[in-house]
Each structure stands twice: as structure tokens, then as C-alpha cells.
Amino acid sequence: MVVNARPAAGGGRWVDISPERLRGWLDGFYGRHDGATEEGLTLTGSSNGDTATLHPPPGATAVSTVDALLEAVARPKPIGLLLARKGAAAAGVHSGLKLVASKVERFYVQGRTAAGGWSQQRYARRRGNQTDAAVSGAADVAARVLLPVGGTVSLVCGGDRAMVDAVLEDPRLAPLVPLRHAHFLDVAEPRLNVLEEAAVVARRVRIHLVP
The missing domain is CATH 3.30.420.60 (eRF1 domain 2)
Incomplete structure (x- = not known):
């Protein structure tokens, strides 16, 4: 999967993932970091503490967990x-x-x-x-x-x-x-x-x- 990244103000970088590729991207993050912990929409890699904070797209802003986000993007609202x-x-x-x-x-x-x-x-x-x-x-x-x-x-x-x-x-x-x-x-x-x-x-x- 090719992902274009861009610098984020204050540090780190942003990537944008299409809804149909989100589950695969999450599996990749877990695999690269020997697992991860979830706190709300933030994943923390087990191997080095890298974090990934997910920002829901419009129509799914009320979700507060990764599982809820996956469900929401699978049934997008107008x-x-x-x-x-x-x-x-x-x-x-x-x-x-x-x-x-x-x-x-x-x-x-x-x-x-x-x-x-x-x-x-x-x-x-x-x-x-x-x-x-x-x-x-x-x-x-x-x-x-x-x-x-x-x-x-x-x-x-x-x-x-x-x-x-x-x-x-x-x-x-x-x-x-x-x-x-x-x-x-x-x-x-x-x-x-x-x-x-x-x-x-x-x-x-x-x-x-x-x-």
C-alpha cells in the first residue's frame, strides 16, 4: 500500500487513508510495532511507543473507538x-x-x-x-x-x-x-x-x- 505522508505542524506527519484500506493499514501498524495498545482513537506501538491518532471523516465524527470507526466508514453517511x-x-x-x-x-x-x-x-x-x-x-x-x-x-x-x-x-x-x-x-x-x-x-x- 502506497501512502503519501506530509509534515504535521508541531511534529510528526499526516497520512490520509481511504475507508476501504483502513483495516489493512491498521493491521500493518500492529504488525510493524509488534502489537499496539488502543486508547480511544490513538494507537501506541508496543515496540517503540510510536503513536497513530485517527481523525474520523465527516459523517463519523461521533465515534470514539477504532472498532466504531471501522463500522462507521463501512456504512458512510451522506x-x-x-x-x-x-x-x-x-x-x-x-x-x-x-x-x-x-x-x-x-x-x-x-x-x-x-x-x-x-x-x-x-x-x-x-x-x-x-x-x-x-x-x-x-x-x-x-x-x-x-x-x-x-x-x-x-x-x-x-x-x-x-x-x-x-x-x-x-x-x-x-x-x-x-x-x-x-x-x-x-x-x-x-x-x-x-x-x-x-x-x-x-x-x-x-x-x-x-x-
């Missing part, structure tokens, strides 16, 4: 996705192995200008208006796709954090804010294929390994 950057936004509902609802919208936001003086101020105001319109348009997309499923999904966000935060300030989307999952996805400008890939990434189990 999740909502909201991806936004200044040029585009996408929202979707992912159930089973496919998107059952989705909407992608593109926006025009003028690039920065090198002009100075009055002209620069005029372009800055225009750009600000275009950004506000993009936020409003992204909120429309989120409302159309995500509000009908209400509190039945966990919400995974990605893209530009400031843009997503601005979108979720729309009063219509207040019911979605408590559903927001802590993990934020780093994605390209939203397109349908980006939304589909984000759904796959969102369902992975994140594991913090130390050392």
Missing part, C-alpha cells in the same frame, strides 16, 4: 460539500459512491490593476463589487443544493477559506454552520471534476503519526 474561490463556487451532496446533487457556478472578478490614482480607485471599487456579487452567487449555489438536505449531512468546505467564511455568513445558510467539519480541503478552482474528487478526499481517514 456529506455536503461547499467549495469556493473568487472565480467559482460548487456545492454538492455525496451519498454512497456518487454525487446525488451538485451545482457549479463561475463568476467574473477583475484582476488587480497596476494603474494609479483615480483609475486605481475606480478599478478597486469595481473589483470589490464583483467580489461581493461572487459571494452572493456562491451563497445562492449553497442554498439551492445544501439547504434541502438540512441537518442530515456533515458539511465539508474547501478552496479559499476567506471566501468560504464570507459565503457562510449569508443568513440563509445559518443552519449549515454547525454542521461544518473541521478539516478544510485545499482544492483548485471549483469545477465538477474538482467537486467529485473533493468528495473522495473528504471521506478519507486522517491519521497523525508520531514520530
Whole structure:
């Protein structure tokens, strides 16, 4: 099994494991460390004290043991996705192995200008208006796709954090804010294929390994 690792702030490293490979990864951890003890979602290797702390994916955040996590990822619940950057936004509902609802919208936001003086101020105001319109348009997309499923999904966000935060300030989307999952996805400008890939990434189990 090939696992891509990346450094973790404060030490150790992160790996992401797809649900169908989680049981095999756990067996490998036990095998490499001559067994391990479990305390909640943290495994401690018997041979050297290495630890692996499992972070449940959206839809399984209430689990508190490894066995419960394995059961939860085997029966995934639907999740909502909201991806936004200044040029585009996408929202979707992912159930089973496919998107059952989705909407992608593109926006025009003028690039920065090198002009100075009055002209620069005029372009800055225009750009600000275009950004506000993009936020409003992204909120429309989120409302159309995500509000009908209400509190039945966990919400995974990605893209530009400031843009997503601005979108979720729309009063219509207040019911979605408590559903927001802590993990934020780093994605390209939203397109349908980006939304589909984000759904796959969102369902992975994140594991913090130390050392």
C-alpha cells in the first residue's frame, strides 16, 4: 500500500487513508510495532511507543473507538460539500459512491490593476463589487443544493477559506454552520471534476503519526 505522508505542524506527519484500506493499514501498524495498545482513537506501538491518532471523516465524527470507526466508514453517511474561490463556487451532496446533487457556478472578478490614482480607485471599487456579487452567487449555489438536505449531512468546505467564511455568513445558510467539519480541503478552482474528487478526499481517514 502506497501512502503519501506530509509534515504535521508541531511534529510528526499526516497520512490520509481511504475507508476501504483502513483495516489493512491498521493491521500493518500492529504488525510493524509488534502489537499496539488502543486508547480511544490513538494507537501506541508496543515496540517503540510510536503513536497513530485517527481523525474520523465527516459523517463519523461521533465515534470514539477504532472498532466504531471501522463500522462507521463501512456504512458512510451522506456529506455536503461547499467549495469556493473568487472565480467559482460548487456545492454538492455525496451519498454512497456518487454525487446525488451538485451545482457549479463561475463568476467574473477583475484582476488587480497596476494603474494609479483615480483609475486605481475606480478599478478597486469595481473589483470589490464583483467580489461581493461572487459571494452572493456562491451563497445562492449553497442554498439551492445544501439547504434541502438540512441537518442530515456533515458539511465539508474547501478552496479559499476567506471566501468560504464570507459565503457562510449569508443568513440563509445559518443552519449549515454547525454542521461544518473541521478539516478544510485545499482544492483548485471549483469545477465538477474538482467537486467529485473533493468528495473522495473528504471521506478519507486522517491519521497523525508520531514520530
